[in-house]
Amino acid sequence: MTPNPEKKKLVVATTSLAGCFGCHMSFLDIDERILQLITHVEFNRSPIDDIKHINKPCDVGFVEGGCCNTENVHTLREFRKNCKILVSLGQCAITGGLPAMRNGIPMSDLFSEVYQNTNNPTLGNHLIPNDEEIPIILDRVYPCHEIVKVDAFLPGCPPNADLIWEALVRIIEGKSLDDLTYQYFKYD
Amino acid sequence: MEQGTIKITIDDKEIWAKDGQSVVEAARENHIFIPTLCDYKSLKPAGTCRLCTVKIGGRFVSACTTTVSNGMKVENESSEIKDIRKSLIEMLFVEGNHMCPSCEKSGNCDLQALAYRYQMTAPRFPFSFTNRRLDASLPHLILEHNRCIQCLRCVRGVRAKDGRDLFGFVDRGAKIHITVDKTVEEAFSEKTAAAAMAICPVGALIQKGGAYQTPIGDRKYDLHPIGSEIESNIEQSGGSHDTKS
Numbered sequence: 001m002t003p004n005p006e007k008k009k010l011v012v013a014t015t016s017l018a019g020c021f022g023c024h025m026s027f028l029d030i031d032e033r034i035l036q037l038i039t040h041v042e043f044n045r046s047p048i049d050d051i052k053h054i055n056k057p058c059d060v061g062f063v064e065g066g067c068c069n070t071e072n073v074h075t076l077r078e079f080r081k082n083c084k085i086l087v088s089l090g091q092c093a094i095t096g097g098l099p100a101m102r103n104g105i106p107m108s109d110l111f112s113e114v115y116q117n118t119n120n121p122t123l124g125n126h127l128i129p130n131d132e133e134i135p136i137i138l139d140r141v142y143p144c145h146e147i148v149k150v151d152a153f154l155p156g157c158p159p160n161a162d163l164i165w166e167a168l169v170r171i172i173e174g175k176s177l178d179d180l181t182y183q184y185f186k187y188d
Numbered sequence: 189m190e191q192g193t194i195k196i197t198i199d200d201k202e203i204w205a206k207d208g209q210s211v212v213e214a215a216r217e218n219h220i221f222i223p224t225l226c227d228y229k230s231l232k233p234a235g236t237c238r239l240c241t242v243k244i245g246g247r248f249v250s251a252c253t254t255t256v257s258n259g260m261k262v263e264n265e266s267s268e269i270k271d272i273r274k275s276l277i278e279m280l281f282v283e284g285n286h287m288c289p290s291c292e293k294s295g296n297c298d299l300q301a302l303a304y305r306y307q308m309t310a311p312r313f314p315f316s317f318t319n320r321r322l323d324a325s326l327p328h329l330i331l332e333h334n335r336c337i338q339c340l341r342c343v344r345g346v347r348a349k350d351g352r353d354l355f356g357f358v359d360r361g362a363k364i365h366i367t368v369d370k371t372v373e374e375a376f377s378e379k380t381a382a383a384a385m386a387i388c389p390v391g392a393l394i395q396k397g398g399a400y401q402t403p404i405g406d407r408k409y410d411l412h413p414i415g416s417e418i419e420s421n422i423e424q425s426g427g428s429h430d431t432k433s
Contacts, residue, residue: 088310091288091289094309094310095287095310095315096315096317097287097289098287098289098290100315100317101285101287103315103317103319104285104317104318104319105319140317143310143315145310146314150310152309153309153310155309157288157289178307179307180307182304182411182412182413183410183411185304185307186304186410187288187289187294187300187303187304188288188289188291188294188295188404
């Protein structure tokens with residue numbers, strides 16, 4: 001992957017929905033290769049550069065985490081609308097992951113367990129939060145591809161940094177993301 | 189190795205098989221991998237998982253329950269068969285709750301290893317997100333029903349000293365789940381727990397107190413895909429199933 005000053009840089013956006021930012025930490029685990037990366041791409045909305053909203057069309061969007069509330073859905077749709085290639089990054093985006101362990105349990109049971117049957121002193125009034133400023137929680141956690149069309153998937157919890165690097169290199173070189181290296185292709 | 193007397197063709201390769209062998213066994217002896225989940229060593233094949241689906245004479249059959257016959261032509265590695273197998277793996281994943289990141293069997297799990305081999309990313313089917321029970325009432329064994337694929341390996345392979353069944357199925361259809369006969373003394377033993385965990389291809393049967401002992405990188409399927417030991421004819425090295433035995 002050699003830099004080509006004539007070629008326009010790819011625009012990359014990343015976000016974390018119902019995730020733990022572990023996938024982004026793994027992204028940063030490409031270490032010094034990030035210097036090589038920025039000769040080929042520029043970052044738009046991402047926690048890495050702290051741009052809060054996508055402000056121009058992007059070539060690639062990486063989404064960490066599934067959708068557990070309306071704000072996640074809104075952000076995911078914003079990514080789909082503005083990114084040519086949308087990539088689900090990590091198990092939560094692909095399967096719902098750990099947050100999806102609540103799926104299958106009735107919402108009323110969850111709310112009463114968290115807010116009402118608790119001795120947590122910060123929740124002294126035992127009220128279930130209900131303010132229009134707060135995103136509405138969904139009936140269950142949805143994998144990203146159940147909400148919008150997703151073009152590629154990088155599994156892992158988190159995905160191996162070498163898998164993320166391999167995917168970035170392939171996208172920059174215009175190659176398919178099928179048949180990724182076995183040693184990096186893991187679900188844990 | 190003693191050569192068989194029956195000639196069969198798997199894809200384009202002619203091999204010799206022994207009379208009475210299953211297609212899976214014949215393929216294995218000739219270093220051809222046909223994926224299996226419910227098939228286990230000396231146990232009588234059950235044909236429950238269908239992962240070994242091959243095409244013989246234009247029909248889809250399970251290779252573990254099909255006996256070789258002279259001149260048999262088997263289709264094993266076609267794109268059609270590969271896609272059927274991948275879809276079967278995907279169905280198993282969406283049918284239960286297979287949370288690999290938190291599973292004790294991760295890295296040593298046959299289902300996960302097959303999903304790696306067939307490069308499953310997101311299943312084509314929606315996840316069912318069922319809410320099954322976890323039974324940790326026995327002293328040495330956890331029954332994690334969310335991960336059970338109903339392969340019957342424990343039912344067929346783990347028995348009490350007097351030959352009685354230890355594991356069995358209760359209910360039918362979507363509600364089917366394994367259970368342990370708690371009237372048998374061996375159900376409470378550490379030895380049974382170790383045997384059950386070793387025979388379970390997934391993380392449904394877990395021996396208490398010994399999880400996550402093999403570091404990532406040393407586990408059974410971390411570096412080499414499932415089946416590569418058959419294809420390369422080299423004894424598999426490295427990690428083992430996570431049991432104390």
